[in-house]
Amino acid sequence: MIAMAGFMSAIMAVVLLFMRRHYPPSIRGVxxxxxAPLLWLASTVLFGARDFIPAWLSLVLANQLLxxxxxxxxxxxxxxxxxxxxWRFWGWVMAGSTTVFVVLTYWFPNYGLRVGFxxxxxxxxxxxxxxxxxxxxEHSFPVRLVQVVLALHTLILAVRLFSILIGKGGSDLMEPSLFQTLYIGAYVLMVLMLSxxxxxxxxxxxxxxxxxxATHDSLTNxxxxxxxxAHCEEELERAQRYGHGLSIMMVDLDNFKAVNDTRGHQHGDAVLVHFADCTRQVLRRADRLGRYGGEEFLVLLPDSDADAAMAVAQRIHATLATGHALDCQVSIGLTSWTGAHDTLDAMLSRADAALYRAKHEGRNRTVVASEPVQTPRAAQAGSAQTVACD
Ligand SMILES: Nc1nc2c(ncn2[C@@H]2O[C@H](COP(=O)(O)OP(=O)(O)OP(=O)(O)O)[C@@H](O)[C@H]2O)c(=O)[nH]1
Incomplete structure (x- = not known):
């Protein structure tokens, strides 16, 4: 069984080393x-060679490698x-435990005390x-799995300690007793399951x-x-099934070309990031912010009618006017779901038309498209409600 533990350690070490080589460095700890399994493997080899090597290798070092x-x-x-x-704290633990193992191997050789410690x-x-x-x-299956393995193995260690305390711990690791077999079997499983x-x-x-x-914009996140x-389609389906309201906003940064031209592209990038950070802060968890293209963003507001969406738009204007060096102004075209016949394309067209109108009326404002519009850029004909922010 000890040989099996060594074999499994070796296999798992190879798998993890391969992953370490090919996985991105952002995944730390691999x-x-x-x-770890390499150290467990070395320990297993030393335990296995106990008849041929001195006790400081087969007992002290083998235990400390584990x-x-x-x-x-x-x-x-x-x-x-x-x-x-x-490592400072655990280094002291390692040094102290090495001393204890040396003492319990050479000065007071006692199997029970050594195994108990x-x-x-x-x-x-x-x-x-x-x-x-x-x-x-995290609350993921792999994390839960490792937690369960650690908990079970701690329990088995407690049983082993109990067996030693009642004098049934045996006098040698290789002794064929129930507790020893249970312990070594659990150790083999633990090595495998932890890896x-x-x-x-x-x-x-x-x-x-x-x-x-695959789903996020790398600059603004x-x-x-x-x-x-895809989120918009999902929400529209939900709206159609349950009759909940839903609004979308098309948000475009004002005179952004001038920002790039006068302050440079990098400053423009920083303004986009600032806009995204500020906007995220005024949205609810269920709302979605996405980059529709260039300096144009789309906000999806599930379960929100035009009034609620207008309040959000006002918060966006306000959060970008606090005197921060990267503050900017935006124009917003807003539209709400009008009923079962409404489609995403139609909503996007209305929001686009309302945005166009906001730009046309002087920028830094929100325009609510209140009626379906046939052609996007011919939207000036559609009725709309405007809220200026300057
Ligand atoms: N820095 C930076 N600029 C971008 C990015 N994407 C698009 N742009 C710039 O955004 C600018 C958009 O310019 P326009 O479409 O003329 O719009 P505008 O200057 O904001 O004018 P209005 O929309 O009419 O207020 C262009 O200069 C693009 O190069 C980006 O990721 N980073």
């Missing part, structure tokens, strides 16, 4: 997760979840990691990152046009 592997795995988890690892030490490391993951971990958990956590993060890249229109 390197440490790859090193401890170090668990700490390195914990470090990987902390890095993965964006936290640092306090090791069990408590590993239990502390797993509990610290479990506590950290419960506090900072699988690490692979799943990293893969899940990669999937999330790729999904984000708002939804891209395709994702935004």
């Amino acid at each position: 390197g440490a997760w790859a090193v 401890v170090l592997g668990s700490l390195v795995y914990y470090m990987g988890t902390r890095h993965f979840l964006g936290q640092s690892f306090d 090791f069990t408590v030490l590993m239990g502390c490391i797993y509990t610290a990691q479990l506590r950290f993951m419960l506090r900072h971990g 699988i958990g690490a692979v799943l956590m990293a893969t899940d993060r990669l999937r999330t990152e790729l999904e984000h890249l 708002t939804l891209n046009r395709r994702a935004l229109l």
